[in-house]
Amino acid sequence: xxxxxxxxxxxxxxxxxxxxxxxxxxxxxxxxxxxxxxxxxxxxxxxxxxxxxxxxxxxxxxxxxxxxxxxxxxxxxxxxxxxxxxxxxxxxxxxxxxxxxxxxxxxxxxxxxxxxxxxxxxxxxxxxxxxxxxxxxxxxxxxxxxxxxxxxxxxxxxxxxxxxxxxxxxxxxxxxxxxxxxxxxxxxxxxxxxxxxxxxxxxxxxxxxxxxxxxxxxxxxxxxxxxxxxxxxxxxxxxxxxxxxxxxxxxxxxxxxxxxxxxxxxxxxxxxxxxxxxxxxxxxxxxxxxxxxxxxxxxxxxxxxxxxxxxxxxxxxxxxxxxxxxxxxxxxxxxxxxxxxxxxxxxxxxxxxxxxxxxxxxxxxxxxxxxxxxxxxxxxxxxxxxxxxxxxxxxxxxxxxxxxxxxxxxxxxxxxxxxxxxxxxxxxxxxxxxxxxxxxxxxxxxxxxxxxxxxxxxxxxxxxxxxxxxxxxxxxxxxxxxxxxxxxxxxxxxxxxxxxxxxxxxxxxxxxxxxxxxxxxxxxxxxxxxxxxxxx
Numbered sequence: 284x285x286x287x288x289x290x291x292x293x294x295x296x297x298x299x300x301x302x303x304x305x306x307x308x309x310x311x312x313x314x315x316x317x318x319x320x321x322x323x324x325x326x327x328x329x330x331x332x333x334x335x336x337x338x339x340x341x342x343x344x345x346x347x348x349x350x351x352x353x354x355x356x357x358x359x360x361x362x363x364x365x366x367x368x369x370x371x372x373x374x375x376x377x378x379x380x381x382x383x384x385x386x387x388x389x390x391x392x393x394x395x396x397x398x399x400x401x402x403x404x405x406x407x408x409x410x411x412x413x414x415x416x417x418x419x420x421x422x423x424x425x426x427x428x429x430x431x432x433x434x435x436x437x438x439x440x441x442x443x444x445x446x447x448x449x450x451x452x453x454x455x456x457x458x459x460x461x462x463x464x465x466x467x468x469x470x471x472x473x474x475x476x477x478x479x480x481x482x483x484x485x486x487x488x489x490x491x492x493x494x495x496x497x498x499x500x501x502x503x504x505x506x507x508x509x510x511x512x513x514x515x516x517x518x519x520x521x522x523x524x525x526x527x528x529x530x531x532x533x534x535x536x537x538x539x540x541x542x543x544x545x546x547x548x549x550x551x552x553x554x555x556x557x558x559x560x561x562x563x564x565x566x567x568x569x570x571x572x573x574x575x576x577x578x579x580x581x582x583x584x585x586x587x588x589x590x591x592x593x594x595x596x597x598x599x600x601x602x603x604x605x606x607x608x609x610x611x612x613x614x615x616x617x618x619x620x621x622x623x624x625x626x627x628x629x630x631x632x633x634x635x636x637x638x639x640x641x642x643x644x645x646x647x648x649x650x651x652x653x654x655x656x657x658x659x660x661x662x663x664x665x666x667x668x669x670x671x672x673x674x675x676x677x678x679x680x681x682x683x684x685x686x687x688x689x690x691x692x693x694x695x696x697x698x699x700x701x702x703x704x705x706x707x708x709x710x711x712x713x714x715x716x717x718x719x720x721x722x723x724x725x726x727x728x729x730x731x732x733x734x735x736x737x738x739x740x741x742x743x744x745x746x747x748x749x750x751x752x753x754x755x756x757x758x759x760x761x762x763x764x765x766x767x768x769x770x771x772x773x774x775x776x777x778x779x780x781x782x783x784x785x786x787x788x789x790x791x792x793x794x795x796x797x798x799x800x801x802x803x804x805x806x807x808x809x810x811x812x813x814x815x816x817x818x819x
Contacts, residue, residue, distance in 0.1 A: 547611030
């Protein structure tokens with residue numbers, strides 16, 4: 284996310300001089316040995332904040348002798364997720380000589396919740412210390428004004444500078460290497476008290492299911508944290524599992540293929556297509572039938588090459604280029620629409636000719652309506668296709684958008700901008716949502732959304748232009764029963780199913796079902812008794 288905060292900073296009580304006021308943008312140069320007043324000393328971490336992945340809070344003394352990267356991020360930001368991959372590469376390269384400390388600076392109110400952040404840390408595979416800077420104390424001290432930002436501290440505890448945005452691996456790599464070269468090998472490093480959050484979680488049949496999709500015969504579940512796709516019948520009985528559970532990019536049989544944090548899916552032409560989000564590719568899955576076996580059911584990459592790239596215009600061979608965090612899919616005959624969250628665009632894959640191109644959005648993060656090429660999206664993360672209408676869950680705008688495929692225009696149903704969010708039902712023009720990830724529609728006039736950070740399911744009535752909550756209390760929880768008294772925890776995916784909605788209740792590791800007639804929420808259990816392979 285490349286835009287600054289609107290107006291929610293708090294004053295720091297730790298320093299009169301804010302380091303960030305004079306902190307330079309980090310270039311290819313590094314601080315030379317000796318004192319230099321251009322490089323102020325780092326500030327110790329504030330007391331009373333929540334720490335993760337460590338057994339005790341860290342201090343400046345723990346940092347001494349290492350190069351330190353403070354990673355300012357917020358967990359719903361796709362750009363921040365991309366940077367995590369670069370940081371993991373740096374951590375692997377430099378080992379104990381480098382310490383990354385995640386400074387979580389939440390944009391949305393919901394992101395301040397420490398119990399949810401703990402789950403996110405596990406979901407993203409973060410192994411370095413993380414502090415929840417929910418009052419923006421460290422963010423103000425270090426002059427953080429955009430997500431993501433990395434601040435570099437040298438082994439002597441002085442602040443070298445910062446970089447903003449994505450694609451800064453080379454700059455960080457050069458600065459870290461130069462600092463370690465200057466420092467030499469005579470360094471005594473304190474032991475970092477690592478205690479990973481993932482060790483505190485028990486295993487479950489599903490782990491952070493992100494999306495769900497339904498065909499006339501099957502239900503497909505993105506078992507995101509288990510890095511696999513689960514296909515069941517309409518009673519929840521498993522028919523096939525795709526992926527061996529380990530993260531990776533490997534085609535082949537259902538039993539040996541590998542995925543990385545898959546999300547959206549679409550049944551089309553007798554196949555199941557998957558947005559393999561963490562691998563930045565689209566996969567095609569053969570569906571099981573009465574005569575098929577795991578060894579003969581294939582997984583094939585049909586778009587993307589596994590690299591993480593940014594392309595704004597033009598048309599390409601489907602597997603000739605890298606994609607950027609495809610998050611949701613919707614199909615129409617031989618075409619597949621892709622919510623390319625990391626590019627802030629909607630893309631289109633021509634399956635017959637194996638060509639792919641940007642379809643809607645100029646690639647700039649924002650909320651702007653108009654023709655396909657001039658409209659702007661912000662991390663689109665859900666799609667629903669009804670006739671000539673493609674509805675979009677535009678997550679960072681907390682908005683619901685509509686693409687008229689005939690007129691080739693984008694319009695906004697609900698939502699006002701990047702920093703206008705909340706939990707308000709009512710007229711379209713006045714309603715507020717918070718980081719919408721899922722969307723489904725029974726018609727062009729009745730649309731359901733996963734209002735994810737409000738822990739609710741809401742209905743958009745386009746006839747009367749009214750938004751109405753149908754499931755959830757607005758607080759994270761795990762409950763069933765009457766829709767408005769039940770509880771969800773960051774639901775991420777929706778699918779219309781037999782007179783109701785199937786809901787991927789992501790942080791509760793479950794699927795639930797909302798019946799339109801009874802307005803009741805019930806559990807929708809998945810049973811693994813029919814398939815013996817790939818169990819977690």
